[in-house]
Amino acid sequence: MSAIDTWVARQRERAAHLPGAALPWLTPRRADAIARFADLGWPTSRLEAWRHTSLAFLEQQALxxxxxxxxxxxxxxxxxxxxxxxxxxxxxxxxxxxxxxxxxxxxxxxxxxxxxxxxxxxxxxxxxxxxxxxxxxxxxxxxxxxxxxxxxxxxxxxxxxxxxxxxxxxxxxxxxxxxxxxxxxxxxxxxxxxxxxxxxxxxxxxxxxxxxxxxxxxxxxxxxxxxxxxxxxxxxxxxxxxxxxxxxxxxxxxxxxxxxxxxxxxxxxxxxxxxxxxxxxxxxxxxxxxxxxxxxxxxxxxxxxxxxxxxxxxxxxxxxxxxxxxxxxxxxxxxxxxxxxxxxxxxxxxxxxxxxxxxxxxxxxxxxxxxGQIDEDALFYLRARGIDEVHARQLLTYAFAAEVIERIAHDALRKHARTALLARLPGGATLEELL
Structure with a gap:
C-alpha cells in the first residue's frame, strides 16, 4: 500500500466518526476532497507554487x-x-x-x-x-x-x-x-x-x-x-x-x-x-x-x-x-x-x-x-556611540523586525508579538530591558 493509499484508508476509517458525518451535503464534499488528494498526492518541487517547499518526504515518513x-x-x-x-x-x-x-x-x-x-x-x-x-x-x-x-x-x-x-x-x-x-x-x-x-x-x-x-x-x-x-x-x-x-x-x-x-x-x-x-x-x-x-x-x-x-x-x-x-x-x-x-x-x-x-x-x-545582511555602516554608527558589536547587532536585528510588529494595531497583541520575537532572538532578554 502506498503512502497516498494509507491516507485514503485513514479517511475511510474516520469518516463515520467525523463531525457532521450525517449531513447530506458534507459527505460528498469530503469524498471529493479525498479523491482530489489521492489524484494530486503530496506537492513536490515540480509544482511551481511548491518549488521551494516540497512535501514529497511525507511519502516515506511514518508519523x-x-x-x-x-x-x-x-x-x-x-x-x-x-x-x-x-x-x-x-x-x-x-x-x-x-x-x-x-x-x-x-x-x-x-x-x-x-x-x-x-x-x-x-x-x-x-x-x-x-x-x-x-x-x-x-x-x-x-x-x-x-x-x-x-x-x-x-x-x-x-x-x-x-x-x-x-x-x-x-x-x-x-x-x-x-x-x-x-x-x-x-x-x-x-x-x-x-x-x-x-x-x-x-x-x-x-x-x-x-x-x-x-x-x-x-x-x-x-x-x-x-x-x-x-x-x-x-x-x-x-x-x-x-x-x-x-x-x-x-x-x-x-x-x-x-x-x-x-x-x-x-x-x-x-x-x-x-x-x-x-x-x-x-x-x-x-x-x-x-x-x-x-x-x-x-x-x-x-x-x-x-x-x-x-x-x-x-x-x-x-x-x-x-x-x-x-x-x-x-x-x-x-x-x-x-x-x-x-x-x-x-x-x-x-x-x-x-x-x-x-x-x-x-x-x-x-x-x-x-x-541582505546587517548594514555595516549602521553597525559602525552604533559602535561609535559606545555599544559593543554583539549588542549593536542585536539592536539592528530587532529594529529590522519591529516595523512589522508595530503595524499590529491592538496594544496587547502587539506587546505579545514583541515578547514572542524577543524570546527567539539571541540576547532577547537584554533587549527587552532596553526597550
Whole structure:
C-alpha cells in the first residue's frame, strides 16, 4: 500500500466518526476532497507554487505522536501574557476543550464556538461558509476530508466584538496528524479581531484552513502566532472573500515548527475593499518557512498593502512568493507589495519573489524585495556611540523586525508579538530591558 493509499484508508476509517458525518451535503464534499488528494498526492518541487517547499518526504515518513507539555500549563503561560479581557476557545489535539475554554459573555448577535457543535446546531450557516476542495492544493483537500474540529464565528449585521477572540490550538500527545478548519462569517458593518495561536508540539503533521467571509463594510483583523515545537510540520491556508467596502488585515508571525507553509489569499468582490498582509518569520537551525500570498483585485477602487520580513539564521531557509492580480475592471487600484530578508549567518538562505499581474490601465502599483545582511555602516554608527558589536547587532536585528510588529494595531497583541520575537532572538532578554 502506498503512502497516498494509507491516507485514503485513514479517511475511510474516520469518516463515520467525523463531525457532521450525517449531513447530506458534507459527505460528498469530503469524498471529493479525498479523491482530489489521492489524484494530486503530496506537492513536490515540480509544482511551481511548491518549488521551494516540497512535501514529497511525507511519502516515506511514518508519523508518530510526539511528547509535549501538559495543555493546561501551556494555556496558563499563554493567557498570562495577555491582559485584554478577551474570549478564549481552546482546542487540544484537534478537538474542542470546553473545560479549558473561557468564552465569557458575547455581545448579542455574536456566535463563537466549536465547528463540531455548529454542524449540529447551525448546519445551513456552516454549509454556506465551509468551502470545497476545488482548485486548492492537495494538503488543503486533505484538510477538508479529515478536519475534526475548529472554530465557527458568526458576527451579525452591525455587531462589534470589542475584545479579541483567541483561538488556541495546543498540541499534546493525542495524534500523529491533526486537521482543523476555522470559519469566520462577518455580516455587514460588523467588526472583530481574531487571534489564532498554534503552540506546543502535538501532531507531527498539522493542516489548518481558516476561511473569512467579510460582507459589506465589515472589518476583520486576523493575527496568527505560530510557535510550535521543533518537530512539527505546519501547513496552513487563510482565505478571505471581501464584499464592497470591507477591510481585512492579516498578520502572520511564524516563529516555530521545523517546516511551516502559509498560503494567504483574499479576493475583492466589491468596490472599495482594503486589505493589509503583514508578516514576520524567524527561522534558525535547519528550519524552513514559506509564505505564499495572493491578492485578487477583481473590482475597482481597491487598496492593498503587503509587507513581509524574514530573519534567517543557521542553515535555515525562508521563502516568500507574493502575487497581486489586478483584473481589467479593477480600475484605480492602489497596491504595494514588499518583502525584505535579513540573513544572520553565511549559510542562511532566503528566496523572495514578488509579482504583479496587471490588466487594468488606471492603477498605482509597486513591488520590491531585498535579501541582505546587517548594514555595516549602521553597525559602525552604533559602535561609535559606545555599544559593543554583539549588542549593536542585536539592536539592528530587532529594529529590522519591529516595523512589522508595530503595524499590529491592538496594544496587547502587539506587546505579545514583541515578547514572542524577543524570546527567539539571541540576547532577547537584554533587549527587552532596553526597550
Amino acid at each position: 508518530a505522536a510526539p511528547e509535549s507539555a501538559a495543555p493546561a500549563a501551556t494555556l496558563a503561560t499563554l493567557r498570562a501574557a495577555f491582559d485584554d479581557g478577551g474570549h478564549w476557545l481552546v482546542f487540544v489535539d484537534g478537538q474542542f476543550a470546553p473545560t479549558l475554554s473561557a468564552i465569557g459573555t458575547l455581545p448579542a448577535g455574536v456566535t463563537a464556538g466549536a465547528l463540531s457543535d455548529a454542524l449540529n446546531t447551525a448546519p445551513d450557516a456552516v454549509e454556506a461558509a465551509f468551502g470545497s476542495a476545488d482548485d486548492n492544493a492537495s494538503p488543503y483537500a486533505l484538510n477538508l476530508a479529515l478536519c475534526s474540529d475548529g472554530a465557527f464565528v458568526r458576527l451579525a449585521r452591525g455587531t462589534a466584538l470589542e475584545q479579541p477572540l483567541h483561538l488556541v490550538f495546543i498540541g499534546a500527545t493525542g495524534a500523529a496528524d491533526s486537521h482543523l478548519r476555522n470559519l469566520i462569517v462577518a455580516d455587514a458593518n460588523s467588526e472583530a479581531s481574531v487571534v489564532e495561536h498554534h503552540v506546543g508540539g502535538g501532531a507531527t503533521l498539522g493542516t489548518v484552513v481558516t476561511r473569512v467571509q467579510a460582507a459589506q463594510d465589515a472589518r476583520i483583523t486576523h493575527v496568527k502566532l505560530q510557535q510550535q515545537d521543533a518537530q512539527a510540520i505546519h501547513v496552513a491556508q487563510i482565505e478571505a472573500e471581501q464584499a464592497r467596502g470591507s477591510h481585512f488585515a492579516s498578520h502572520s508571525l511564524s516563529f516555530g515548527a521545523r517546516l511551516a507553509r502559509n498560503d494567504i489569499r483574499t479576493r475583492f468582490n466589491g468596490e472599495g475593499c482594503e486589505t493589509l498582509f503583514n508578516g514576520l518569520y524567524h527561522v534558525d537551525g535547519r528550519r524552513h518557512v514559506d509564505h505564499h500570498t495572493l491578492i485578487e483585485h477583481a473590482r475597482p477602487l481597491g487598496t492593498s498593502r503587503e509587507y513581509y520580513r524574514g530573519l534567517v539564521d543557521g542553515n535555515a531557509r525562508g521563502v516568500f512568493a507574493g502575487r497581486i492580480i489586478v483584473a481589467q475592471d479593477a480600475q484605480r487600484t492602489d497596491a504595494v507589495q514588499r518583502c525584505d530578508n535579513l540573513l544572520l549567518s553565511r549559510l542562511a538562505e532566503a528566496d523572495a519573489r514578488p509579482e504583479l499581474e496587471i490588466y487594468a490601465d488606471d492603477v498605482k502599483c509597486a513591488h520590491g524585495a531585498t535579501v
